[in-house]
Structure formats: structure tokens, C-alpha cells
Amino acid sequence: MVNKPAQKTTKRKSRTKSHSKSTDNPSNEQLLTYYHEMLKIRRFEEKAGQLYGMGLIGGFCHLYIGQEAVIVGMMAATEKQDSLITSYRDHGHMLASGMDPKGVMAELTGREGGYSKGKGGSMHMFSREKNFYGGHGIVGAQVSLGTGLAFAHKYRGDNGVCQAYFGDGAANQGQVYESFNMASLWSLPVVFVIENNRYGMGTSVERHSAMTEFDKRGDAHAIPGLKVNGMDVVEVRKAADLAISHCRAGKGPYILDMETYRYRGHSMSDPAKYRSKEEVSKVRKESDPIDTLRERIIAAGAADDAQLREIDKTIKAVVTEAADFAQKSPEPDPSELYTDVLSQSLTHA
Numbered sequence: 001m002v003n004k005p006a007q008k009t010t011k012r013k014s015r016t017k018s019h020s021k022s023t024d025n026p027s028n029e030q031l032l033t034y035y036h037e038m039l040k041i042r043r044f045e046e047k048a049g050q051l052y053g054m055g056l057i058g059g060f061c062h063l064y065i066g067q068e069a070v071i072v073g074m075m076a077a078t079e080k081q082d083s084l085i086t087s088y089r090d091h092g093h094m095l096a097s098g099m100d101p102k103g104v105m106a107e108l109t110g111r112e113g114g115y116s117k118g119k120g121g122s123m124h125m126f127s128r129e130k131n132f133y134g135g136h137g138i139v140g141a142q143v144s145l146g147t148g149l150a151f152a153h154k155y156r157g158d159n160g161v162c163q164a165y166f167g168d169g170a171a172n173q174g175q176v177y178e179s180f181n182m183a184s185l186w187s188l189p190v191v192f193v194i195e196n197n198r199y200g201m202g203t204s205v206e207r208h209s210a211m212t213e214f215d216k217r218g219d220a221h222a223i224p225g226l227k228v229n230g231m232d233v234v235e236v237r238k239a240a241d242l243a244i245s246h247c248r249a250g251k252g253p254y255i256l257d258m259e260t261y262r263y264r265g266h267s268m269s270d271p272a273k274y275r276s277k278e279e280v281s282k283v284r285k286e287s288d289p290i291d292t293l294r295e296r297i298i299a300a301g302a303a304d305d306a307q308l309r310e311i312d313k314t315i316k317a318v319v320t321e322a323a324d325f326a327q328k329s330p331e332p333d334p335s336e337l338y339t340d341v342l343s344q345s346l347t348h349a
Contacts (some may be wrong), residue, residue, distance in 0.1 A: 026234055028302035034076065034233045035297060036311055038068040038290050041092040043312075043319045044101055048091065048108055051323060052268045057108050060137075061122045064092035066263040069289035070195055071096040073236025074163060077244050081158050083131040085146040086165035088123040089195075089262075090135040093165065097130040101322035106329045113329035117336055131160075140166060140173030143192065147179040150190035150253070161189040161247040169200020171214055177221075180253070184221040189247035191240075192218070192255045195230070197262045202274040215257035223253050230258030231287045234296075261287075 026034075045063045052061045064071075067089075075096040078084075086093045094104050099115065107114025107125050115125045123137045133149060136142040146164025153160035170176065171194050183190050194214045198205055205212050215225030224246070228239040236258065243254035261283045265272035272280075284291075297303050303311075 026237070028297075028300060030076075031293065031297050031300060031302050032311075034069075034072055034237075035290070035293050035308070036315070037072045037075075037096055038233065038293065039312060040101070040315050040318065041068045041072070041095050042290060043315050044095060044105070044322070045091060047319045047323050048105070049264070049268065051105075051109065051326070056327065057122065058110060059121050059123075060088065061108070061268045062089040062266065063264045063268070064089055064262070066283070066289070067195060067197060067230070067260045068092060069233035069236050069293075070193070070230045070258045070260050071165075073233040074191075074193060074240045076233075076237050077240035078163070079160070081131070081153075081160035082244075083133060083146075083149045083153070083160060083162045084165070085133040085142045085149060085162065086135065087139070087142055087167060087170065088135065088137050089167070090123065090125065094125055094127070094132060094135075097127065097132045099125075099127050099130055099132065101318055102325040105322040105326040109326040109329075110331065111326055111329035112332040112336070113325065117340070118329075118332040119336060119340070140170040140176050142166060143170070143173070143176045143179045146192075147183050147188060147190055150183060150188035150247075151186070153189050154186070159248060161191060161244050163191050163193055165193045165195055167200065168194060168196040168198070168205050168214060169203070169208060171217060172200075172209060180218055180221040180223055183253040184218070184223050187250060187252040189250070190253045191243045191247055192223075192253060194255065194257050195260055196257055197260050199262070199266070199274070201266045202270065202272070204274070213257070215255060217257075218253070218255045223255055225255035225257060227257045227259065230260035231289045231292065233289060233293055260289075 041064060045065045049063055051057050071092045084093060084097060091104060095101060103115045107116055107118060107120055108122050110118045110121060112118050115127055123135050125135045126133060143164050143166050146162050149162040153162060196214055200208045215227040218225050226239055229235045239256055243256055246254045263280055294308060
């Protein structure tokens with residue numbers, strides 16, 4: 001039987017104040033790396049939407065368009081031993097983790113060249129190599145699993161931190177608070193990243209949450225929290241450094257309330273009639289994460305408009321190649337229905 005970590009003798013009473021405008025000065029190379037990764041997610045998701053419309057992607061498909069700064073900023077602060085787990089809106093997390101776009105797209109189309117051999121689809125992809133543990137379709141379930149991953153980091157003593165992502169809607173699930181309590185009680189190294197995109201499916205935050213300040217959701221469990229502009233990758237990176245350093249120092253969990261926005265519906269089958277076109281257009285015009293970063297890059301002299309167009313051209317070629325690979329990869333053999341059902345990690349004499 002595995003013994004649980006020793007309980008803490010003290011509790012953290014203070015909570016970090018809301019994040020102010022970043023004073024960090026990222027290098028030109030960092031800015032261009034952020035831009036490349038965010039644009040890769042954007043173009044990949046646009047292509048996925050096209051393939052879904054063509055009937056090449058079956059089942060559910062939840063696009064990440066508009067939220068790119070969150071995962072890119074967070075992953076920029078991670079180390080090799082860290083782990084990541086998220087919900088069904090997961091394509092961006094896979095790509096930011098370093099997973100091959102071809103393997104991700106092939107999984108979307110249910111082909112054997114996909115990361116789960118075509119058996120997981122959009123919502124259920126994994127990569128042990130990249131410490132990416134899904135893609136989960138049950139709302140909020142990944143939060144408990146992420147807490148378990150953090151337990152594993154502490155038990156093994158590998159100095160790793162788990163990032164557990166979930167939405168504002170999932171933040172109201174009961175198992176989330178059980179996970180908060182356990183993570184705080186045992187000082188587990190987990191950053192709970194709430195991707196607050198304003199809508200739990202089709203219900204606005206104001207209608208589905210009595211407490212809309214998600215950075216305060218951990219107060220009852222002595223977990224510090226921070227509200228972050230999730231549309232600014234530099235702000236996200238700074239918050240990620242703070243939260244991950246807190247966890248890696250053995251101080252327990254941290255909550256990040258990432259205020260972001262999704263441009264598309266909850267899933268491809270959602271017409272999103274619960275919000276106006278004017279609302280979406282206003283966000284795109286005033287705070288699109290990629291346009292904001294593009295302006296910053298040009299202002300810093302990191303690249304000019306022509307160079308940024310060339311980056312876009314390169315990324316589009318990568319995404320096109322991924323789509324071609326996905327369509328050419330064969331469908332899995334029916335025998336695959338019986339594989340990967342049981343994992344036997346111990347051999348008994």
C-alpha cells in the first residue's frame with residue numbers, strides 16, 4: 001500500500017493579488033517562438049474545421065481558436081519532467097507539447113497513424129513521450145487525474161509539476177473541489193489552469209457561477225490564485241513562471257484564472273446563438289492574442305510584416321502536410337479493437 005504524503009503543519013493564508021500589466025521584456029527570439037507556436041495552433045484548428053465540414057472528422061470536435069496564448073505561454077515555462085492533462089478542447093495543448101501535427105491530425109480523422117492509433121479521435125489522445133495525458137471527455141474528470149499525476153511527481157521526487165487544464169464550466173464540478181482539498185492537504189505540485197472562455201457550453205459565466213472570480217476558488221483550501229489576461233502570451237508566461245515556481249518549491253498547488261475567449265462554438269455542432277456576432281467581432285478586433293503579439297513583434301523590431309507572412313506561409317505548409325498525411329493514412333485494422341485494453345506493468349515470478 002502506498003503511504004500518503006505527510007500532512008502540512010501550516011497553511012498558506014495569503015493570496016497573490018491580481019496580475020498587473022507585465023513589465024517583462026522577452027527577447028525577440030522568444031516573441032517569435034510564441035508567434036510561431038500560436039499561429040501553428042490557429043492554422044491547425046482552421047484546417048481541422050475544414051476537414052470536419054468535409055465529413056473527414058467524425059464525432060465531436062472542439063476548436064481552440066482564440067485561446068492560443070494560454071497554452072503557449074504556460075508551456076514556455078515548463079521543464080522536461082513536467083506533465084500536462086486537459087479536457088476535450090485539447091488540440092492546442094497537444095501541439096504546444098511538441099506532438100507532431102501529422103499524428104494529431106491523423107487521430108482526428110480516425111487513422112492508424114494517429115497518436116491513439118485512430119481509436120481516440122479528437123478528445124482522447126495521449127503521448128507518454130511528451131508527458132501529455134489526454135484529452136478527456138468527461139467534464140472535470142481530468143482535474144482529479146491531474147492531481148494524481150502531481151502525487152506521482154511528489155512520490156517519485158522528480159521535481160515535476162503537473163498542469164491540469166479545465167474550463168469555467170467544469171470549475172463548478174464537485175470533484176474539482178475534492179481535488180483542491182487533497183492537493184492542498186498533501187502540498188502537491190499542480191497548477192490548476194482554469195481556461196475561462198466566458199461560456200460553459202452555451203451558458204455565460206454570470207449565469208452558471210455564483211462566484212465568478214475563479215482565482216478565489218481555492219480560498220477555502222488555502223490555495224493561492226491569480227487572475228491573468230489569457231489573451232496576452234507575455235502575461236501568461238509571467239504568471240506561469242510564478243505558479244510553477246511556487247509548486248516546484250514544494251509550496252503546494254496554485255490556481256490560474258486565465259481570462260480568454262473562444263471564437264467558435266462549444267463544438268463544431270454548436271451554432272453559438274447564445275452570443276452576438278458583434279461580441280465576437282469586438283474581441284477579435286480589440287484583443288486577438290495573435291494580432292496583439294504581431295503588433296508587439298513589429299514594434300520591437302523583431303520582424304517586419306514580410307517576415308511574419310513568411311512564417312505564416314511555412315506553418316500553412318506544415319498544416320497542409322498534416323492534413324494530407326491524415327487522409328492518406330489507412331484506417332486501423334478491426335483487430336485494434338482488442339488492443340490497448342490492459343496495461344500490465346509488473347511481471348510476477
